[in-house]
Amino acid sequence: MKNRADYVIIGGGVSGCSIAYNLAKNGAKNIVVIEKKYICGGSTGACGAGVRMQWGTEMNCKLSKFSIDYYENAAQALDYADGIEFKQKGYLLIAATNSEFDQFKKNVVVQKACGIPSRIVSKEEAKELAPHLNTDMIVGGAFCEKDGFLNPFKTTDAFYRAAKRLGVEFYPYTQVTGITVENGRIKGVDTTQGYIECPVVVNCAGGFSADIAKMAGVTIPVKRERHQILVTEPVTPVQPAMIMGFKLNIYIQQSLHGSFIMGRNNLNEATDGRVTSTWQFLDEMSKTVDTLLPLISKLRVIRQWAGLYAMTPNRQPIYDKAQEVEGMYLACGFSGHGFMFGPVTGVAMADMILGLTPTIDVAPLGLSQFSDKSTLVIEPAVV
Amino acid sequence: MKDDNVIICRCSDVTLKDIRDLIDQGYNTFDEIKRITRIGMGACQGKTCTQLVLREIATRTGKPIESLKPQTSRPTAVGVKLGVIAKGDCDDEK
Numbered sequence: 026m027k028n029r030a031d032y033v034i035i036g037g038g039v040s041g042c043s044i045a046y047n048l049a050k051n052g053a054k055n056i057v058v059i060e061k062k063y064i065c066g067g068s069t070g071a072c073g074a075g076v077r078m079q080w081g082t083e084m085n086c087k088l089s090k091f092s093i094d095y096y097e098n099a100a101q102a103l104d105y106a107d108g109i110e111f112k113q114k115g116y117l118l119i120a121a122t123n124s125e126f127d128q129f130k131k132n133v134v135v136q137k138a139c140g141i142p143s144r145i146v147s148k149e150e151a152k153e154l155a156p157h158l159n160t161d162m163i164v165g166g167a168f169c170e171k172d173g174f175l176n177p178f179k180t181t182d183a184f185y186r187a188a189k190r191l192g193v194e195f196y197p198y199t200q201v202t203g204i205t206v207e208n209g210r211i212k213g214v215d216t217t218q219g220y221i222e223c224p225v226v227v228n229c230a231g232g233f234s235a236d237i238a239k240m241a242g243v244t245i246p247v248k249r250e251r252h253q254i255l256v257t258e259p260v261t262p263v264q265p266a267m268i269m270g271f272k273l274n275i276y277i278q279q280s281l282h283g284s285f286i287m288g289r290n291n292l293n294e295a296t297d298g299r300v301t302s303t304w305q306f307l308d309e310m311s312k313t314v315d316t317l318l319p320l321i322s323k324l325r326v327i328r329q330w331a332g333l334y335a336m337t338p339n340r341q342p343i344y345d346k347a348q349e350v351e352g353m354y355l356a357c358g359f360s361g362h363g364f365m366f367g368p369v370t371g372v373a374m375a376d377m378i379l380g381l382t383p384t385i386d387v388a389p390l391g392l393s394q395f396s397d398k399s400t401l402v403i404e405p406a407v408v
Numbered sequence: 409m410k411d412d413n414v415i416i417c418r419c420s421d422v423t424l425k426d427i428r429d430l431i432d433q434g435y436n437t438f439d440e441i442k443r444i445t446r447i448g449m450g451a452c453q454g455k456t457c458t459q460l461v462l463r464e465i466a467t468r469t470g471k472p473i474e475s476l477k478p479q480t481s482r483p484t485a486v487g488v489k490l491g492v493i494a495k496g497d498c499d500d501e502k
């Protein structure tokens with residue numbers, strides 16, 4: 026392992042790989058990525074793989090639009106022969122109550138202003154988009170045909186391989202155990218494989234980003250939560266769009282491979298970093314499916330798993346540098362939607378770190394977004 | 409037999425050649441190979457392929473097979489219909 030680097034990126038998920046690639050693409054040298062497991066071994070490898078532009082805050086809309094535009098051509102841009110399996114068959118958001126439906130209407134106004142092709146749909150249109158949906162449980166919905174999902178492993182692998190070709194060094198199965206700070210500046214990083222001297226650390230450690238920040242004496246408002254998910258046996262295609270309801274507490278998509286992947290949240294989820302599975306999740310998930318999508322309840326569950334959401338107070342990510350020390354950059358707090366932000370995370374952070382003219386303005390996503398609780402813009406559309 | 413004719417994972421249709429190529433490119437744990445190929449993600453959840461893949465990793469990298477990890481075991485132990493779980497029923501399909 027190197028004992029000196031210009032940039033140490035902590036975390037080999039989609040964020041770390043995309044940041045590494047974008048730094049190298051802009052000519053930066055001596056970049057290393059430290060990952061305690063393997064590439065994609067964190068939340069990215071556990072996620073629901075959905076990408077959507079139907080958000081309620083302007084920033085989330087802009088970030089996802091930028092990323093989805095990129096994903097449309099990512100396989101070519103990253104020269105990834107295997108392809109990243111991007112399927113754009115839309116997201117159908119379903120409203121269970123009139124107040125939820127009103128929120129969708131407000132969100133669509135924000136989305137339209139950002140150039141996002143979303144629209145409000147009636148109960149009847151929802152039934153056409155998803156004939157197996159029990160529309161007695163909904164009052165209406167919203168739809169955006171450009172939303173969809175893609176393979177998170179291949180997407181991350183594409184960034185990883187492209188970064189590697191540009192000279193980035195990856196150290197999997199290596200854990201960061203400490204960060205040395207001297208006179209208010211980052212000096213280096215301790216790992217299970219040795220010490221690396223470096224002036225810049227990029228913290229994109231997902232559910233562990235607050236712990237990494239703390240190693241340098243930095244406090245960030247990121248709290249982790251376990252989120253559970255399951256997959257069924259594969260069957261012939263019956264559901265093109267991802268279906269998602271916030272009140273009904275479900276997201277469910279049929280993957281290209283044919284299996285159904287679904288998840289929901291639970292307010293009492295574990296926050297200690299564990300990613301074990303519980304029977305309670307299986308019980309709640311199956312009951313929701315059984316009433317909302319009876320056809321799907323005929324399918325067998327073959328695996329359930331879990332990953333971490335890294336939540337911020339307003340469910341928008343943090344792109345910034347730390348205040349307390351010089352040299353720590355933050356790309357974290359993705360609040361359950363960081364996979365889809367992969368491309369924009371890389372571009373925005375590389376611009377910030379290298380002092381380039383910003384390709385996209387992410388200034389509103391600095392730590393100061395949390396300083397005044399009364400003006401906090403809270404993302405309403407999160408499962 | 410040529411190794412591209414040997415199927416290692418019947419659920420996800422992965423050949424011995426796919427596995428060998430990935431190991432040679434540095435994807436040398438079960439979890440990494442799984443994420444690229446879907447091996448072990450199918451109905452059998454690795455019950456057929458795990459030992460075959462681990463043996464291949466051991467032979468090609470020289471690491472002792474005892475030191476290699478399979479994927480995490482997760483529920484459910486066998487496939488169970490969602491509706492059966494929801495209703496607390498018995499899966500009576502013979």
Ligand SMILES: Cc1cc2nc3c(=O)[nH]c(=O)nc-3n(C[C@H](O)[C@H](O)[C@H](O)COP(=O)(O)OP(=O)(O)OC[C@H]3O[C@@H](n4cnc5c(N)ncnc54)[C@H](O)[C@@H]3O)c2cc1C
Pocket residue numbers: 035036037038039040041059060061062063065066067068069070071072073074075076199200201202229230231232233237251252253254288331332333334356357359360361362363364365366
């Ligand atoms: C069940 C579930 C469903 C989801 N569904 C979606 C979805 O549909 N769409 C979407 O966009 N997002 C979704 N997400 C959220 C998404 O997974 C994350 O926001 C995204 O993967 C974050 O990527 P990341 O690279 O920032 O973090 P991660 O992928 O978690 O990467 C961080 C890495 O840092 C490593 N690390 C931590 N500590 C250390 C250390 N001390 N030393 C070295 N390495 C360390 C970890 O091992 C990890 O690999 C979902 C998440 C879950 C859990």
